[in-house]
Amino acid sequence: MKIENKELRETLLAPDEPTPFLILNADAIVPVLLVCDHASNRFPRSLGTMGLEYLDRVSHIALDIGANAVAEALAKNLGATAVLCQYSRLIVDCNRELKDDSAFLEHSDGVDILGNQNLQSNEKERRASEIYWPYHNAITDEIVRLKKNGINPIVISIHSFTPIINGNDREWEIGVLWDKDPVTAEIFLTRLGEAGYLVGDNEPYSGK
Secondary structure: OOOOOHHHHOOOOOOOOOOOEEEEOOOOOOOEEEEEOOOOOOOOHHHOOOOOOHHHHOOOOOOOOOHHHHHHHHHHHHOOEEEEEOOOOOOOOOOOOOOOHHHHOOEEOOEEOHHHOOOOHHHHHHHHHHHHHHHHHHHHHHHHHHHHOOOOOEEEEOOOOOOEEOOEEOOOOEEEOOOOOHHHHHHHHHHHHHOOOOEEEOOOOOOO
């Protein structure tokens, strides 16, 4: 008698659940592409609450609070395309490489993520194949589309950060994280500083 592994047979997302990503202004032809890796705190029904209390599921450990609204507002005001992830960073963090331990967090800001404890490789692969890769492939497709139209877009990833984490204060009001484009970064740093904000240059995280 053959016994199948139920975990391997099932899919993560049910057919009636939202797709892994949402695209706003899909046909826009402007030199900016907005992405939002941590736009949602949605959990697939198959994972339940992942052992988390309600207040944890709506906190900064599950999503970047306000980032979705900022991305939507910028997409509207700029007429730019935006790609938003529609599932929580606690399922799989789309702002990490899959080989990074923090792609599947077991603990975050003092909270144990019970649904991520001792994840098997097939469980990680299922989350990656159904959420991580479709989202990143959608971003790649939008970049290719814009380049085919003669546009080399500036890709802006929208995040938010909690002012206190692990008991440590973060003084910045806005952070500009950048890697290979210091010219564009300097424009943001200068303009935001002139507007009166306390701006972090690759703070509270480094984009490099």
